[in-house]
Amino acid sequence: MGGSSRSFNPRAGQYFGPDLPDTAPQEFEQTLDAAAAAASEWRSTTRRDRADVLRAIGTALDADRGRLAQLADDETALGVDSLAGExxxxxxxxRQIADQVDDGSYLGVxxxxxxxxxxxxxxxxxxxxxxxxxPVAVYAASNFPFAFGVAGGDTAAALGAGCVVVVKAHPAHPQLSEEIGRHISGVLREHGLPIGIFGLVRGFEAGRDLVVDHRIAAAAFTGSFAAGRALSxxxxxxxxxxxxxxxxxxxxPVFVSPKAAGRGGALASEYVASLLLRNGQFCTNPSILVVPSGSGLRETVSELIASSPPAPLLAPGVHDLFEKRRALLAGIPGARVVSGPQPDAVQSWFVSPGLVSLSVSEALAHVDAIETECFGPVGLLVEYDAADEALALADRLHGCLVACVHGDEDDEVAAALVERLTRxxxxxxxxxxxxxxxxxxxxxxxxxFPATxxxxxxxxxxxxxxxFLRPVAYxxxxxxLLPLELR
Amino acid sequence: MGGSSRSFNPRAGQYFGPDLPDTAPQEFEQTLDAAAAAASEWRSTTRRDRADVLRAIGTALDADRGRLAQLADDETALGVDSLAGExxxxxxxxRQIADQVDDGSYLGVxxxxxxxxxxxxxxxxxxxxxxxxxPVAVYAASNFPFAFGVAGGDTAAALGAGCVVVVKAHPAHPQLSEEIGRHISGVLREHGLPIGIFGLVRGFEAGRDLVVDHRIAAAAFTGSFAAGRALSxxxxxxxxxxxxxxxxxxxxPVFVSPKAAGRGGALASEYVASLLLRNGQFCTNPSILVVPSGSGLRETVSELIASSPPAPLLAPGVHDLFEKRRALLAGIPGARVVSGPQPDAVQSWFVSPGLVSLSVSEALAHVDAIETECFGPVGLLVEYDAADEALALADRLHGCLVACVHGDEDDEVAAALVERLTRxxxxxxxxxxxxxxxxxxxxxxxxxFPATxxxxxxxxxxxxxxxFLRPVAYxxxxxxLLPLELR
Known part of the structure; x- marks a missing residue:
């Protein structure tokens, strides 16, 4: 109802650039109608043509890499080098999806x-x-404005599959979203294809309307638990x-077996480096580190965290949620909390990295709480005495995108952890x-679930x-009358 | 709440055999606990061992084929020869799933x-x-008591995948479900495997509790729209x-192109044979036949329907719903209704086959109504004048399991229909x-959807x-530490 997105520079703590209004109902209808109207032509293109379009989008983004990475950094503070790499x-x-589309084996003939x-x-x-x-709805992520953004993997896969796409832009990088969208539309125009093959909408209501729209046949989302759960x-x-x-x-979770604990210093610094990548704003963040007690790992990790400087989070909303969730983790009974240096008065909206430590019995007593999603630079370290305790914890954890085990080759505990974490x-x-x-x-x-x-x-x-495909048998x-690949 | 299932002989119109009580809460807990406890052992079996178990179940059923088919026919009246074939x-x-498990390519390595x-x-x-x-919940179907029943494709696929299974028996064949369950349990015992790998529950409440049970990780269902939608x-x-x-x-839907309409008599008799298979109780029933007007197909199909004898439906609930839904179809404005001979007083619970005919404009004006699921021996015939009308109808239909086109090789209308129906x-x-x-x-x-x-x-x-599998990357x-197939 008349909302808007404006770019926010998290380093400067200032809004900048134009106020981009949320997609109005009439514009939403036009975008969805255009997508539906273009669907038939796009699904009828050859695989070669679709692969060419994907490659051309890649070429256009590569050619504009420096400017796009700088704009993304202005909007998210995720780091210009990291963003250029992204x-x-x-x-x-x-290009990889283009090759896959050319190859055709994804059709599972x-x-x-x-x-x-x-x-x-x-x-x-x-x-x-x-x-x-x-037609596919893609909800772009905040933390990977390119790879999981407007022209990210979901858009590429859906277009490659032969589906038209409507992207819900993420409000954390509104200008970048527009710029990437312009590149895609430009490529479609150059190829003489309908503009409706790609659409972009903005705003909470447009996002909600998209997933229930009768013209949309599938949706891909990368984002928070609350939003993803509601949309699903x-x-x-x-x-x-x-x-x-x-x-x-x-x-x-990351588990360190007793046999691997001797690698202490290297493990600790690698952990902290992984934890603080993009200031902790990774969906593959190593949020939970489980280590043998008495290994010194807690002390070393704590020292590293205590000396890591504050840094900005990518958007004000992310900042506010981080502070709330960090307080929940720190409030778990028994928790010992370490924080990095506090931000100074000039950069008061920066956040300090943190570490919350628990014993395995404390963690097991609050197994839901320890898995509170805290998107940002905070780790939870759990110490176990006996290997059985580590296995018991592994058995109680929720679903996750990725789990890690540090162990030796002849390491029964590590082997058991791999088996449990595979579940x-x-x-x-x-x-x-x-x-x-x-x-x-x-x-x-x-x-x-809840990873996906x-x-x-x-x-x-x-x-x-x-x-973005479904099987059909002839x-x-x-x-x-058969599709080419079946003749 | 103290419900029960009792076998009903649809030909005789009589209940027979023991009153089998719905699974009580305590028994439900025991069954689910046993399943959860057996899950780890079953998933750790070799593919060869699981394939052997599937083959042994097949052998046990084959050896008992005559008795099982007779019991199934007593409970459903679907026909003893048809059931023996099933x-x-x-x-x-x-055996085919056993071969697939042996082969291992389903792992998508x-x-x-x-x-x-x-x-x-x-x-x-x-x-x-x-x-x-x-652990997988399988909801057995009423109309294929073997192929989509207790040891049907869903159970076989889930067991083959390495998942333990709890089947919700269908109340239309309670004794048969028990008998098939006994065969499966017998095979597990012979192989020295935990009985909990296979469980069987009965009753509406057990079915509802199953899909929300924390020990269940996936569910497979074959049945009515209402029940499937609620459970999903x-x-x-x-x-x-x-x-x-x-x-x-x-x-x-089945579409007959103008060029194929000349096959009149053969098409009509094949259609009626397909429509009345198992008295219309097929999920792949050709419910909607779309034919050129003036081709004489309506008249020929009507005559065949008018001379087809009444027959029983598989259960009293199916009978009642059929009568209700048939009335809805017959009530579509413009509908011309043909019925077979009425059942006599002795077999008053039998149902007569029926045909409801509409013009394509009448059908398009009530496109939701024409797709009313009417599980049983009733067809809907739609006549079109111009080919465009047939295409317009194809564009308006809902999702379906299967669509058919009758045409010639050089037949533009048929080609366009294939393209539309593929969607x-x-x-x-x-x-x-x-x-x-x-x-x-x-x-x-x-x-x-709504086919699935x-x-x-x-x-x-x-x-x-x-x-019943999910991907994992190592x-x-x-x-x-790798699974055998990845080494």
């Missing part, structure tokens, strides 16, 4: 020639492929429910850290594109 | 060896496989939502009928097993 990741992703055997063995000619699911329920409770692929997680995680990492999601076909970036709302969901890797169909 | 289909399905290239190309060793999703919403609105694979559809159907059949779902890897038995609650869902074919994991 542009590279994003265009790599666009299966052909069973007719068999005249008696039933139940005999059957007609059956050929299965995948077809576009329909709207999607499920529609008169005609649609698939909702929500990635909501940022609470990921709750979408990715299990050995002797490493959860941050950094490699863009490779074998990647799985998903996980059991759809346990088979992945937003990175070869399977990401299948979210029975006894003449060759001329 | 036992064969069911055990074929068990993907291995990306580490690359030391610079980012974003470089990446650690990443290997993806699929792991069991957890319960699944989506849990504190931790679970995947719900509901197959709810039985409204499937709403899970399977598109050329010059054939929707009934009869071949058990082959390329099969897709699913479709857009999950558009990627299939309950038949190579992909059926993936419903990063930099030592060989000894």
């Amino acid at each position: 542009v590279g990741r994003t265009t790599f992703q666009l 299966r052909i069973d020639l007719a068999s005249t055997e008696p039933l139940p063995t005999g059957h007609p000619d059956l050929r299965r492929t995948r077809v576009p699911v329909g 329920q709207l999607a499920a409770n529609r008169a005609n429910p649609i698939p909702f692929y929500g990635e909501l997680g940022s609470v990921n 709750i995680a979408g990715r299990v990492v050995w002797n490493g850290w959860p941050t950094g999601v490699a863009v490779t076909p074998a990647q799985h970036h998903g996980g059991p 709302t759809d346990v088979q969901h992945t937003s990175v890797g070869a399977e990401a594109i299948t979210r 029975q006894a169909m003449p060759t001329s | 036992v064969g289909r069911t055990t074929f399905q068990l 993907r291995i990306d060896l580490a690359s030391t290239e610079p980012l974003p190309t470089g990446h650690p060793d990443l290997r993806r496989t699929r792991v069991p999703v957890g 919403q319960l699944a989506a609105n849990r504190a931790n939502p679970i995947p719900f694979y509901g197959e709810l559809g039985s409204v499937n 709403i159907a899970g399977r598109v059949v050329w010059n054939g009928w929707p009934t009869g779902v071949a058990v082959t890897p390329a099969q897709h038995h699913g479709g857009p 609650t999950d558009v990627q869902h299939t309950s038949v074919g190579a992909e059926a097993i993936t419903r 990063q930099a994991m030592p060989t000894s």
Whole structure:
């Protein structure tokens, strides 16, 4: 109802640039109508044509990399170098999905020639492929304005699949969203394609209206638990429910086995580096570190945290929620809290990194509380005495995107941890850290609820594109009427 | 609340056999606890062991085929020969899933060896496989007491995937459900496996409690729209939502192009045969037949319907709903109604087959009403004058499991129909009928809502097993800690 987005520079603590109004109802209708009208033409393009469009979007972003990264940093303070690297990741992703679309194996083609055997063995000619699911709503993330943004992996996968896309821009980077959108629209124009293939909407209400709109056939979301949960329920409770692929997680455990604890100093500094990447604003943040007591790890990590400088969070809303959630973690009975140096008066909106430490029995007594999502630079460290306690904790944790185990090769505790964590995680990492999601076909970036709302969901890797397709089998169909890949 | 199931013989119109009480809360808890306790052992079995168990269940059912088919016919009147054939289909399905489990390609293994290239190309060793999703609830169907029953495709796929299963028995065949359950439990005992791997519950409340139970990780359902929709919403609105694979559809369109209308007599008799299979109680029932006006098809189909004898429906509840829904169809403005001979006084609970005919403009004016699910022997015939009208109707229909087109090879109308129907159907059949779902890897038995609650869902074919698995990626994991298929 007349809201708007304006860029906020988290370092300067100041709003800047134009006030971009939320998408008004009439504009929303036009955008959705244009998407629906363009759907048929886009799904009928060849795979080669769609791959070309994805590559051209990548080329356009690469050519504008410096300016886009600077604008993104002005709007989010996530770091201009890191953001320039993210542009590279994003265009790599666009090209990788383009290659996948060219290749066609994502269609999962299966052909069973007719068999005249008696039933139940005999059957007609059956050929299965995948077809576009329909117009897709993409909800862009705050913390990866490129890779999970307007032209991020979800948009690339949906366009590659043959689906038109309407993106809900994230209010933390409104100008960047417009700029990326302009690049996509420019590429569509250059290719003589309808502009409606890509749409962009702004504002809370537009986001809510999108997931219940009759023209939308699937939705992909990266963001907070509360927003993702609400949208996923709207999607499920529609008169005609649609698939909702929500990635909501940022609470990921890292276990250090007793045999690995001797690596103390290196582990501690690697942990803190991973925890504080982009000031803790990673969905693969290593929020929970579980270590043997008496290993000195708590002391070393505490010292590192205590000497890490304050830094800004990407948006005022993120800041406010972080402070609330940090207080919840710090309030767990038994918690020992360490904080970095407080921000000075000039940069009073910066936040200090923090560490909350508990014994394993304290953690087990408040297992829901320890998994409170606290998006930002705070870690929770849990100390165990006996290995059984670490395993008991692993058994009690919620679903997560990624879990890590630090251990030795001949390490029964580490082996048991890998087995247990496989039950709750979408990715299990050995002797490493959860941050950094490699863009490779074998990647799985998903996980059991609450990491995602759809346990088979992945937003990175070869399977990401299948979210926007559905299978169709053709029975006894003449060759001329079959999709090309089935002939 | 003290309900019970008792077998009903639809031919005799009489209840028979023991009164089987609904699963009491305490028994429900024991069944679910046993399932949860057995989950770890079952998921740790080798694929070979699980395949052996599936084959042994098939062997046990085959050995008892005659007795089981007779009991099923006593309880459902679906026909003893048809039911004996269905036992064969069911055990074929068990063996086919066993072969798939042996083969292992359903795990979708993907291995990306580490690359030391610079980012974003470089990446650690990443290997993806699929792991069991957890304990599965299976809701058995009324109309295929074997193939979609207690040991049907859903149970076979879930067990094959490594998930323990709790089946909600269908009240239309309570004794048969017990007997099949005994065979499964017997096989588990013979293999020295925990009985908890397979559980059986009875009653409306047990069914509702199952989908919200914290020990259940996924659910598969075949049945009515109302029940499936209610259960899918319960699944989506849990504190931790679970995947719900509901197959709810039985409204499937068949289009006859002007060029194919000359086949008149054969088309009419094939249509009526497909429509009346198992007295119309097929989820792939050809409920809507769209034909050129003036082709004589309406008259021929009407005559065949008018001379088809009354027959029983499988359960009193099915009977009552059928009568209600048939009245709704017959009440569509403009509807011309034909009925077969009325049942005599002795068999007053039998139902007569029926045909409701409309013009395409009448159908388009009541497009929701024409898709009213009427589970039983009633067809809706729609006549069009111009081909455009047939296409307009195809564009307005809801999602369906299967759509059929009768046409010639050089037939633009038929080609356009195939293209349009691909947008709403899970399977598109050329010059054939929707009934009869071949058990082959390329099969897709699913479709857009309301055919199913999950558009990627299939309950038949190579992909059926993936419903009960979820992907996991291992990063930099030592060989000894990897699942066998990833080493």
